[in-house]
Amino acid sequence: MKGTIVTSTALKPDAPTGATIIDGKAVALKMRDEQRARIEALQARGVTPGLAVVLVGEDPASSIYVRRKVKACEAVGIKSISHRYPATISNEELLVLIGKLNADPNVHGILVQLPLPAHIDMAKVLETIAPEKDVDGFHLYNVGALVVGRQIFPPCTPYGVMHLLEHSGIEIEGRNVVVVGASNIVGKPMALMLMARDATVAICHAKTRDLGQWTILADILVVAAGVPNLIVPQMVKTGAVVIDVGINRLADGRIVGDVDFEGVRKKASHISPVPGGVGPMTIAMLLENTIISAERTAGIRGPADEF
Numbered sequence: 001m002k003g004t005i006v007t008s009t010a011l012k013p014d015a016p017t018g019a020t021i022i023d024g025k026a027v028a029l030k031m032r033d034e035q036r037a038r039i040e041a042l043q044a045r046g047v048t049p050g051l052a053v054v055l056v057g058e059d060p061a062s063s064i065y066v067r068r069k070v071k072a073c074e075a076v077g078i079k080s081i082s083h084r085y086p087a088t089i090s091n092e093e094l095l096v097l098i099g100k101l102n103a104d105p106n107v108h109g110i111l112v113q114l115p116l117p118a119h120i121d122m123a124k125v126l127e128t129i130a131p132e133k134d135v136d137g138f139h140l141y142n143v144g145a146l147v148v149g150r151q152i153f154p155p156c157t158p159y160g161v162m163h164l165l166e167h168s169g170i171e172i173e174g175r176n177v178v179v180v181g182a183s184n185i186v187g188k189p190m191a192l193m194l195m196a197r198d199a200t201v202a203i204c205h206a207k208t209r210d211l212g213q214w215t216i217l218a219d220i221l222v223v224a225a226g227v228p229n230l231i232v233p234q235m236v237k238t239g240a241v242v243i244d245v246g247i248n249r250l251a252d253g254r255i256v257g258d259v260d261f262e263g264v265r266k267k268a269s270h271i272s273p274v275p276g277g278v279g280p281m282t283i284a285m286l287l288e289n290t291i292i293s294a295e296r297t298a299g300i301r302g303p304a305d306e307f
C-alpha cells in the first residue's frame with residue numbers, strides 16, 4: 001500500500017466494522033506491575049517465590065517456551081531454578097528429582113515442560129508433583145478441584161483465556177460458549193472454568209461432524225484444535241467473541257492460529273490474534289500461580305479460592 005492513503009476501516013482494530021483486538025501481550029505485560037508489587041510484599045515477609053522448571057530433551061519449541069518462562073520470572077522477581085535433562089533420563093530419575101523439589105521449602109511451584117519423551121510416564125510424573133506446588137494445574141487433584149467448581153491452580157492457558165475475557169469486559173454468565181478442542185491442558189479445563197461461571201458450554205473436537213453448525217451458535221468461541229484456518233467467517237456468528245488458542249507453524253515459518261484471522265475479524269466483536277493473544281497469557285498465569293503458591297505459604301491467602 002506504499003504511496004496510498006489507507007482509509008479502509010478493516011485495517012483499524014477498533015473500527016466499527018471490525019473486531020476489537022484482544023492484545024494478550026499487552027495484558028500480560030501490564031499484569032507484571034501488580035505481580036512485582038505482590039512479590040515485594042512477600043519479600044518483606046522473608047519469602048521469595050521460587051519456581052522449579054524441568055525440561056527433558058531437546059524439543060526446540062519447549063526450549064523456547066522454557067526460556068521465556070525463565071525470563072518472565074526474572075522480570076517480576078521470581079527465583080527460577082532450571083533442571084535440564086537429556087531425553088534419555090529414566091522415569092525413576094525424574095521421579096526422584098520431583099520428590100526433592102516437593103520437599104524443598106524454597107520451591108513454591110514445579111513445572112515439567114510438556115511434551116515429555118515417549119518413554120516417560122507423563123501421568124505418573126504429573127501425579128508425583130505435590131498438588132500444592134502444581135502451578136501448571138495438571139495434577140489429578142487440581143483437575144478434580146476444577147470439576148467441583150474450586151480453583152487451586154487452574155491450568156495456565158485456560159486461566160489466561162478467562163483473564164482476557166474479564167479484562168475485555170465480556171460477560172460470561174448465560175452465554176453460549178463453544179470450545180473447539182478437548183485436550184486435557186486446554187479444552188476440558190476451559191469448559192469447566194466457563195461452566196463454573198454459568199455459561200452454556202459445548203465441547204467440539206476433531207471428530208465433531210458439521211463443526212460449523214455448532215460454532216455458529218457461539219456468543220464466545222474458543223478454538224484450541226491445532227488446525228490452521230479451521231474457523232472461517234461463515235462458521236462465526238456476527239458479533240461473537242473469538243479466542244484463538246491454536247499455535248501452528250506453517251512451512252514458510254509463520255506462526256498462525258486456528259482461525260482465519262483476517263476473515264473472522266470483520267465479523268467478530270472481539271478477536272485474539274496469534275501470535276500475541278493467548279500465548280503470552282499462558283506465561284503470565286504461570287507467574288500468577290507461582291505467586292499465589294508463595295502467598296499461601298506466607299499465610300497471605302487461604303489454600304483455595306472459589307471461582
Ligand SMILES: Nc1nc2c(c(=O)[nH]1)N[C@@H](CN(C=O)c1ccc(C(=O)N[C@@H](CCC(=O)O)C(=O)O)cc1)CN2
Binds near residue numbers: 111247275276277
Ligand atoms: N508444562 C507445560 N507444558 C506446556 C504448556 C504449559 O502450560 N505447561 N503449554 C504449552 C506450551 N507453552 C508453555 O509452556 C506456551 C506455548 C506458546 C506460548 C506463546 O507465547 N506463543 C506465541 C506464539 C508462538 C511463538 O512465538 O513461538 C504467542 O501465542 O504469541 C507460550 C507458552 C505446551 N506445553
Ligand SMILES: [Mg+2]
Binds near residue numbers: 155156282
Ligand atoms: Mg498451558
